[in-house]
Amino acid sequence: MTLAEILGSLFPDGHSVTVEDGLVRGTGPFAGGQATVVGIDGDTPLGVDGALTLSRAVLDAVRAGDKAPILVAVDSDSQRMSRRDELLGLNECLAHLAKALLLADLSGHPTVGLIYGHSAAGAFIATALATRVLAALPGANPSVMDLPSVARVTKLPLDRLEEMAKSTPVFAPGLDNMVATGAVHVVLDPDRPLDGQIRDLVAGIQPGDLRDRLGAERGGRPVARDVARAVVDQARLD
């Protein structure tokens, strides 16, 4: 689905969401109130400027104090890779955006990520992965690194990696694998109106970080939950 189709399905009565330089901002009527929308469209890389534009919008929503849902729509590239961005502290700017979303969550705003295209690395962590619930549309393509690049770094032949990727979701790019690790909670049905599906997600939000539990149940992260739990248990005993 395109962003326009998504917004149309989310807000059948219209909305004020705009896209400027690939940055998505605005609001729409949702569940009897208003939802804030931020995001990245068109496979746009996320640099220092974009990160601060989005964090501004998130902080404004928090300051409004209405605990309205915040939707984070993502079709991005990775972080913007440049000398300027690193010089200006890209790590601080991306972390700041993630912190704004995490603060919104702590302040009672349901935060829902919606990945409908690509996203990777720092841009993915600072946006979709900083939400409470991350939903995806079929065709979304989150990744850390594409397989040819993985082949270069690991010095393994591409065909062997492709073969391994079939049985091991832990390293290969793609939506199914991110679902298996628990990073993506749910894949939405594009043939049904999105507003109801997102409303259900918001209503079903549970406390705590469920991702390692989902990763264990789905087999994409076989040991993370048990390892984290073992650390907590040993810390308690000691």
Added chain:
Amino acid sequence: MESLTFRHSTKRPLPGAVPSAITGVVASGNLEILLERVLPPDACEIAIATPIAGYGDVWEAVVADFVARAQPGGIRISINDGGARPDTVFLRLLQGARLMEA
């Protein structure tokens, strides 16, 4: 990855009462050695996981030298190898034994 295990009898237990120790890091040309005081006092076992196959006889010789010199009775030694040279391995084994004697 190749796994090798060597078992030796020793004339005496390794002195000291330290239950376990670790030394080294798994990195290129380096290795980590975990020592645990869990075996009968005259037994020593050394298990190695190495990414470089085909050097079993070299490992066997280094381990035999180390056992003869340190007499690490009672100690199970586990090695994660990152492709260390035999002299590095020998040095680290002695270092590990010293940590257990402390």
Added chain:
Amino acid sequence: MAVDRAASTDPDALSWYEATARQRVVALADPGSVREFLPPTERRMSPHLPLFDLPRAFDDGIVVARATLDGDPVLIAAQEGRFMGGAFGEVHGAKLVGLLRAALDLKPRAVLILFDTGGVRLQEANAGETAIAETMRAIIEVRAAGIPVIGLIGGRAGCYGGGGLIAGTCSRLAVSEGGRISVSGPEVIETNKGAEEFDSRDRALVWRTMGGKHRRLTGGADAFCADTVAAFRRAALDLIGRAPAFDLATLEAEQARLQDRIARFGDCRDATEIWSRLGVNDPEAVPAMDTDAFDQIVTRIREADHDAR
């Protein structure tokens, strides 16, 4: 829990950069106070690296422990930069996440994260990336509970990729000359954008752009340390005592701070131009300055110290 038996070390003499993760933890904490969770004897190793024919480490490249620091209970995580570049794999990441969750239970005086990482371990990329997101959320929950999370950065792998983002969520950061903080590494930028954009072999450029001094001068880090464990210990104790709250006011202040930085320095091509605009008289001399001389400079830079993090 097994008591750590890494070679004992004199914190004044021990180089942070050269030390292993375990040596750093033992020398940083009060003598004899370290109790490691999931120690190497438990062999919680990566279930994935054998698929790639790669050697594993008994601790998956991270030490997580409790200890005391000047008598106060703290939790400590230390990444081993020499094992797989300190990268986040499934077990590695889960140990850090578990430690942060334990902090909510135990309410220590602080959590210390000794970063030494290239980012995500590609062989376990999805697990590593997800663990980084979990870590960031857990840090925020710990901070919101009033527990400072202090990052210490001075290892050979630096603090790159998702590690840089995690560092950006900490309450305070201490960094040494060797501690680089960045998202995209020099090689990554060069591979994707060409050597004109970033020549990764130009080490002086790397240090100027991502190194500890640049981060300290621009307020990206809160303390600059000599490369000894003792210096990092002193910095950690100081920073624990003045950690900012995590709330809307702090993030509004950070928003303003970062926007101001971009407005003032967004057209600079090189770090030396930024330092000059900050008021450093002889920016070319900064890279070669010793810690004392550099500290003198920092005291005159308004942007270096703030609570906006």
